[in-house]
Amino acid sequence: MSLPIDPASPNAVSPLSAAGDRHFDGLADKFAASLYGGSRGELRLALLDRLLPEMLALHGQPLLDVGGGLGQLAAWFAARDHAVTLMEPSAEMLARARLALADAPVTFHQAPLQALPEVAPGPWPLIACHAVLEWLADPRAALATLADRLAPGGQLSLMVFNRDALRFSNVVKGNLEKALADRLEGKGLRRRLTPISPLTHAQVTAWSAECGLEIRGVAGIRIFHDYLRRPAESDADREALLALERRYCRVDPHWRLGRYLLYTLVRPESPPSADREPRP
Ligand SMILES: C[S@@+](CC[C@H](N)C(=O)[O-])C[C@H]1O[C@@H](n2cnc3c(N)ncnc32)[C@H](O)[C@@H]1O
16 A cells, blocks of 8 residues: 655655555656656657557457556546546555546546455456556566456556666667666656666566466557657657657567557467367
8 A cells, every 4th residue: 555645745755665666656746747748748648549449459348547647548548438447556646647537437446556356356358557567576476466357358458668768768868887787777766757677578578478468469659759869849840750650669670669668468268278189
């Protein structure tokens, strides 16, 4: 559970949770401004708007949004008639999500992903977990927990912060020693928004297989934006950048350096059986 906010210092960043995760109490303002308040957030939402219907089979099924943050993704699904349940451990983030979604029929739970089996066991036909695993001490166990709560045939929309892109952007920015030492992850202290567990595509591939999930799709989110020498300032430049991001976000090799990797992972209807006769 999230720790209470100190009333004497309402914006203090909470310590890491007992599990070693970075809940966002004390970070909501910074997160809202630095991600969703600028071109990065605009681009993310514009890309998701295009990619979610392409990558997921959507027919109004109930959605569980784990680590739902400020509620943007929940709002997108609620506007498309999905019954949405949002779980979020940070009281501060959850309060903002409740406000943003005041008119939407969303069920809220203040709880971390680890409490999923007790709080919202499902099984769910559709789960979203975007930009959360990289803030956890044990993202592999978290993926297994999500996989366990999927119904047969159920889909997991998973987005993770890409460790390989973090290396690339550190080099581009001149942080050569840091990149060489592979000291890429943050410590989760103070107001830093560098994730404590950035993930690689190789890890997601291996862990998905361990959990019995099939990767049905992958895309890179912000494959060009973060490497621009000059930010796109005019509307025409922003539109051209969005067109480029859309065109290449699922094209090899570009998706591999997206700042985030977006996956559709599916629990097969029937698990592969060890003693099934191989087909001729
Ligand atoms: C970068 S934000 C992403 C929010 C939202 N999913 C989005 O895409 O905008 C990470 C969120 O994960 C939450 N979080 C941290 N540890 C968590 C945990 N153990 N279980 C669920 N959510 C967690 C944080 O409180 C924060 O709201």
